[in-house]
Amino acid sequence: MSSSLTHDPDRRRDIAHVGPVELYTPVLEASRDFFVHVMGLREVHRDGNSVYLHTWDDYQSWTVRLIQRETAGVGRTYLRAASPQAVDRLNATIDAAGIDRVTATEVHHLGDVQLFTDPDGHEFGLYWDVEWYVADDTDRPALKNQAAAYAGRGANLRRLDHVNYLAADVPQTSAFLRDVLGGRCTEQIIKDDGSPQAIWYSVGNKSYDLVYTEDWTGHSGRLHHLAFATDTREEILRAADVCLDAGVHIETGPHKHAIQQTFFLYVWEPGGNRIEICNAGARLILAPDWKTISWTREERAKGQAWGLKTIETFHTHGTPVVDKPAG
Template sequence: MTDDIRFEIAHLARVELHTPDPDGTLWFFQELLGMYETGREGRSVYLRGYEDPYVWSLKVTEGPVPRLGHAALRTSSPEALSRRVEAIRRAGLPGRWTDGDLGYGPAYEFTGPDGHEFRLLWEAEKYRAPAELESKILTRPSKRPLRGIPVKRLDHLNLMAAEVTPTKVFLEQRLGLRTRERVVDGETEIGAWLSSNLLGHELAIMRDNLGAHGRLHHVAFYYGCQQHNLDAAEMFRERDVTIEAGPDRHGITQGAFLYVFEPGGNRIELFGDAGILELEPDWETRTWSMSDIDTGMAIGGTKLPWESYFTYGTPPAALVPSA
């Protein structure tokens, strides 16, 4: 990676989740996490957190199995978009231009090295709240909702891959992301956390212990306050939402976490605060070994359920190719 591409990706702008239980999934995101609905089209509903900058950050689409539909990254300029598309083409990955979606302009659609679907885009409509939702806080696009324990915004995406390194190298060399932290087991990378900005990570890749390709580990939404994770855990228990792990804090990224499964089957993380912000322009990648993995996963002592955490992803492994 060279310095001239390190800031050409601005941030993760949006994700699409497929769900076989659209009513349950929408109940989860709207009633429990307080996300606003901003549109509907066909089998899809568009949602945003109250501090998301664009018209939507989450697209919920009805489908036969839970899975990631796509993830879209916004570039830092139209010129950066053209350069990154050319870099993807030089890598030999299949791709094509697609028409814009609600509130977004044309996007370049491509498949990553492990089979995940991505979009790159520049044109994005800034959200403008109707009068009844305008916030008195000028940097807040809309009022804080009065339902559930509302999330502020989309935070990050964690992907599962049969092999971590090819996807990590692609994100570094073709999109300019930087690897902040990684986990190795001997000579094998089993996890990598990457960012294009000051956040500790916006994209992560974890080894799929079932050897499947192109699966989703989780989508994360940001609270900004660790107490909200504790309050959300009570809310989920009362309403029979399955909690996988937490609340606790990761050593990797230092972010507060709570993992749950939305009714459609996708794993969702509630990120209690931003974790570490990496202000150094010459940040050096931190490498964790398996001997440190308990601290890396949970500073507070929570034992993540290994039987599910490193094997459960969506769609089910039986439905996708294996290595």
């Protein structure tokens, strides 16, 4: 894979955005309380072993599904297609790539969902039909172009921003994102041989939506972090104080990344999953012929744009936690 990637401007964008995400946790109620009381989400539904949560400006009926499991990690990531016809086109591309695909009909408040996995084993669900969030008297917004009332509590997370996965084979996954899903690589970290070690892919005009980082353990299917956006940097500073008072483990930040220029705070929720509270400002990728920005090992050795040096656990912690490298 070349370090000077360009995106074909004639390629149709058939994915609109990243939709809801499933998160596994061994301590369901503690994780639920973290997201509701500390992060500011709202519980909107329950079933036998899971809790559905909503960020205050998500137009869809739920944002995160917490699922009781023995170990932490990421479940399905749902992708909303740009149209019903886009679902058909993506289905054809997935099938042509020889990727197994099945249809699920039982996903809460989504229509037919096409299930498939990336080359590393992370599960995705492609959908079009969706039930929109309907506010009630307790969270009805004054502005009708807003999903729910401004929460104004806890970290006050506005929406899901991106998912960062760990992968055993980043080049293979990068080809899948580009050739099958039609994403574009906006930035990447490259090794000395020019192959990608970490990739940031966009499916719309946001600077990035799906991120994959090489898993130092060689295992597959793990999560690095799930990220949520706030309106301002100041809200991230407030989130740090909120997490401090709540006894939440603050791993690192607030700092500013050099890659993608994201202002960030990383914390661990009670189940062990890393959560990023972030703000990328007004950075959008508007150029249809954007050329991938590549960062070398020497450039990355300089650390963050500013702030403290990257903490060691940022490179070693992922979920589910593994005791030793694969093989």
